[in-house]
Amino acid sequence: RSSDRPSSDGPLNIINASTIAGYVDLAETVICMHGGTSDSYNLIHRGTRVRKMHSSRRDAFRTISDVPLGIIDANQQVTFLKDDVKRRGDMADMWVDTKIDPKVAMLYFYPGMDQDMLHSVIDNDYHGVIFISTGLGHVNTDMYPALERAQEEEIPICIVVEPLWGFTNLRVYETGRDMLARGIFEGANMLPCAAYAKMIWTLGHTRDVKEVEKIMTTNIAGEITDRELNKGYMIMQGVEPGLDDMLKLVDENPREHRWGI
Amino acid sequence: RSSDRPSSDGPLNIINASTIAGYVDLAETVICMHGGTSDSYNLIHRGTRVRKMHSSRRDAFRTISDVPLGIIDANQQVTFLKDDVKRRGDMADMWVDTKIDPKVAMLYFYPGMDQDMLHSVIDNDYHGVIFISTGLGHVNTDMYPALERAQEEEIPICIVVEPLWGFTNLRVYETGRDMLARGIFEGANMLPCAAYAKMIWTLGHTRDVKEVEKIMTTNIAGEITDRELNKGYMIMQGVEPGLDDMLKLVDENPREHRWGI
Numbered sequence: 001r002s003s004d005r006p007s008s009d010g011p012l013n014i015i016n017a018s019t020i021a022g023y024v025d026l027a028e029t030v031i032c033m034h035g036g037t038s039d040s041y042n043l044i045h046r047g048t049r050v051r052k053m054h055s056s057r058r059d060a061f062r063t064i065s066d067v068p069l070g071i072i073d074a075n076q077q078v079t080f081l082k083d084d085v086k087r088r089g090d091m092a093d094m095w096v097d098t099k100i101d102p103k104v105a106m107l108y109f110y111p112g113m114d115q116d117m118l119h120s121v122i123d124n125d126y127h128g129v130i131f132i133s134t135g136l137g138h139v140n141t142d143m144y145p146a147l148e149r150a151q152e153e154e155i156p157i158c159i160v161v162e163p164l165w166g167f168t169n170l171r172v173y174e175t176g177r178d179m180l181a182r183g184i185f186e187g188a189n190m191l192p193c194a195a196y197a198k199m200i201w202t203l204g205h206t207r208d209v210k211e212v213e214k215i216m217t218t219n220i221a222g223e224i225t226d227r228e229l230n231k232g233y234m235i236m237q238g239v240e241p242g243l244d245d246m247l248k249l250v251d252e253n254p255r256e257h258r259w260g261i
Numbered sequence: 262r263s264s265d266r267p268s269s270d271g272p273l274n275i276i277n278a279s280t281i282a283g284y285v286d287l288a289e290t291v292i293c294m295h296g297g298t299s300d301s302y303n304l305i306h307r308g309t310r311v312r313k314m315h316s317s318r319r320d321a322f323r324t325i326s327d328v329p330l331g332i333i334d335a336n337q338q339v340t341f342l343k344d345d346v347k348r349r350g351d352m353a354d355m356w357v358d359t360k361i362d363p364k365v366a367m368l369y370f371y372p373g374m375d376q377d378m379l380h381s382v383i384d385n386d387y388h389g390v391i392f393i394s395t396g397l398g399h400v401n402t403d404m405y406p407a408l409e410r411a412q413e414e415e416i417p418i419c420i421v422v423e424p425l426w427g428f429t430n431l432r433v434y435e436t437g438r439d440m441l442a443r444g445i446f447e448g449a450n451m452l453p454c455a456a457y458a459k460m461i462w463t464l465g466h467t468r469d470v471k472e473v474e475k476i477m478t479t480n481i482a483g484e485i486t487d488r489e490l491n492k493g494y495m496i497m498q499g500v501e502p503g504l505d506d507m508l509k510l511v512d513e514n515p516r517e518h519r520w521g522i
Contacts, residue, residue: 056427120378168316
């Protein structure tokens with residue numbers, strides 16, 4: 001257990017994760033972690049869409065822009081919440097392709113950011129950039145000369161969005177169209193961490209910028225979704241009227257939202 | 262309206278925001294934006310705790326780790342949800358202090374990040390750094406030489422957490438204690454953007470690293486909260502059993518969660 005708390009979430013996490021790895025008809029890279037703050041159930045999150053959303057809560061991991069793949073309760077009973085789960089096949093159909101190029105930089109855009117941040121990345125011989133950008137995926141016009149240099153030097157730059165939920169869209173505002181003209185491409189609704197992992201893998205296979213863009217913008221393992229479920233956005237943060245009453249329908253203890261048992 | 266949609270959220274936002282600015286007993290910097298996807302109500306978010314959490318939804322802005330200050334409905338009726346709202350005083354008690362130093366870099370940590378990213382920031386003569394770090398606020402050990410250089414050159418580095426919800430805590434794991442020994446200080450539960458704005462203001466007033474740390478770790482305008490409300494963490498993402506039924510208690514149309522009218 002961590003030194004900052006009196007009990008451990010370890011046992012349920014490892015029991016449920018082991019059950020899924022050993023017995024469940026599921027062939028995806030997933031994270032299995034507490035769904036609530038007590039030991040009542042875990043959520044099964046698709047690896048490409050999960051993110052740590054709280055620094056210390058047991059239910060810190062959340063599937064972004066979608067519902068989790070499934071739930072596994074304290075009795076190791078699994079309920080899938082989605083239909084498109086990859087099922088097990090033959091070992092013969094599996095291969096491992098580990099060629100990567102780790103020279104990828106992640107840059108977090110902020111208003112007032114100077115282009116020297118991107119120039120330094122280029123100077124330091126990075127081969128690709130994930131730019132975490134504001135709104136629909138924007139950076140400021142001061143960044144343009146550095147973007148143009150990256151384009152000239154054939155360093156692919158993939159835009160993802162700081163809000164985490166939702167898609168990039170560089171066609172709505174003029175700045176976005178300027179960015180497209182400078183060779184930037186949109187990372188759809190990939191999470192920053194998924195886009196980074198995908199870029200180091202992609203650059204391990206090709207340095208051709210058009211090919212990199214093609215791979216990066218094609219869904220491979222659920223990292224890009226066709227659409228966003230209405231329920232995939234966080235709803236309810238405790239501000240709705242009657243939320244306490246509603247929560248009591250699920251559980252009389254309003255601090256805890258148990259599932260199943 | 263934006264070119265990507267047939268209607269506009271502008272009128273309700275400007276009517277409600279103008280009402281608050283002109284008539285409501287509230288003296289804080291706030292953001293007033295749609296609380297749901299239709300024109301039924303806006304939320305009043307404290308400026309230091311609000312973040313855009315969706316790239317395109319009307320209800321994109323959310324108060325993090327707390328509930329919003331209040332709600333204003335389509336009839337401009339305001340209900341405050343919190344007690345610690347700053348009320349109006351005398352103009353004579355107000356002053357504006359605009360001294361800032363914009364030479365602050367934001368760095369987003371990722372596993373595999375090379376220390377050259379931080380060295381470049383130091384080389385480019387930045388005076389302070391906001392480091393958006395994993396978990397409770399961690400970077401990897403490969404970053405240590407650059408952290409030590411920043412310490413020697415008296416460049417303050419404030420750690421905030423990538424998960425957005427929750428506090429930094431560098432006392433739980435060894436890496437955190439190593440970071441403290443290298444002069445890093447914790448940004449409590451400040452949002453990255455709030456920490457950045459606070460750092461450029463702070464460096465406009467002092468370059469003394471101990472003084473910078475003292476100001477940065479003291480709550481000034483609600484950017485650091487004493488504790489996190491249980492309701493301040495996102496609960497419910499559509500995965501709980503019976504959520505549809507519960508939502509119908511509020512509104513028969515489950516796509517819309519109206520407040521008030």
